[in-house]
Amino acid sequence: MTRTIMHIDVNSAFLSWTAVHMLQHGSSIDLRNIPSIIGGNQATRHGIVLAKSIPAKGFKIQTGEPVFQAKQKCPNLVVMPPDYFLYMQCSSALSEILQNYSDKIQLFSIDECFLDYTGIEKILGEPIKVANQIREQIRKELGFTVNIGISTNKLLAKMAGDLKKPDMTHTIYPEEISAKMWPLPVEDLYMVGRATAPKLKGMGIHTIGDLANTDIELLKYKFKSWGLMLHAYANGIDESPVHPGSGHTVIKGIGNSTTVYFDVIDKQTAYKVLLSLVETVSMRLRFSGFCCSVVAVSLKTDELISSSHQKKLMTPIDCTNAVFKEVKSLFDEMWRGQPIRQMGIRVSDLYTKDYIQLSFFEENWDKQRRLDKTIDEIRIKYGSNAVIRSSFLWSGLSPLEGGVVDEFPVMSSIL
């Protein structure tokens, strides 16, 4: 049966979300209309550009480049910090609206969804008309814009949504592949990354059309099964279903670090800072539906000497307290009393929760897990500071350190 799939993608997501939030709170400027970016923590000096406005794009500012470099390109650049709780809130408001149009919705990343519209044409109407309706509803109610791509599978829908931005609906139906997709440069094809594109170009493959018409045996020889997949994608072939519910995102790890505005010289304060990092990291870990089996801690002293320690765990974990327990023991192993300026934690080696077997020797974190779930829900609904640990009261420290992120699932790699 021919399917109808829509891909909904928020235009400059982090930037628009922050812009709309500011407007709602009386800001006279709309970040979307001036050169602006969402950038990681600048104090640590390795903040990167997480999102940019269209005017910022005019200065050749690129997502992923260091904030200071972006500022060199545009001295008047407005830099705003990311607000992940706001972004989660926007993401769930988006999927709430989409649920009115189909019960098969896959949250692909924080700002992208697939919607299976197969069979719903008869009830709600033509896909293009309905996609325009969805866009309008999102713009009116939530204040930001999306692109919607429509086709018969997820790959083509996603490629269509990327065609021209912002606030547009596009189709790439199979009969439109040669006209709309093949003329595009090969690096625009989903999954052709920075590593693959130069190799393809070296083989004389410059457009998606070139790739689609390359001998499949040659691709198989050069790239193994990866080559077969690229060939299929270039020809618009993808059979993957819309997985309702969870996103099938691939992230390597989740990390967070902070520069303390004073030197930390005692263990209790260090623990508090670490805990504030653990709170946001473990919440993001749970939000993405993973458990981690590696925990790492890094420190930088007042003399800017860095060190880090990591530990492999027998059983993957996702509870705030479980992560914190490991973080504390790693910290104790490495800290010799030097004044600390910067602290970071990172979790990696992620597993989907479905495959986790509880070891008999580990503590039972079930109760803890339920508590975490409740707290997460309260924080998503009522804001990040709706519930905080009493140890942060009067401490002058922030209960959730949420400034920096290095590997948030902005981009996923499995359809």
Add this chain to the structure above:
Amino acid sequence: MKVLMKPIKMIAWFEENGKLMPIRYQLENSESEKISVNVDKVLLMQEEKLAGNKMFIYKCQSVLNGLERIYELKYELYTCKWFLYKM
């Protein structure tokens, strides 16, 4: 009307159906004097969910310095904060 978005102290009540109604609030004038303002009439109430964040907007009428004025108040659900939004 100009956007002010000034946090204000508010007395409000909840009606039986759960509707939240502003009654009286405190403002600081240009001489930093605190003045109380009675909400004489709520002309319009709207809900917005921009960026997924729920707020209620009230178009109100009050007498300020002997003059009848129309302005807007805003209430943010998750922070429980009232603002003088536009005047």
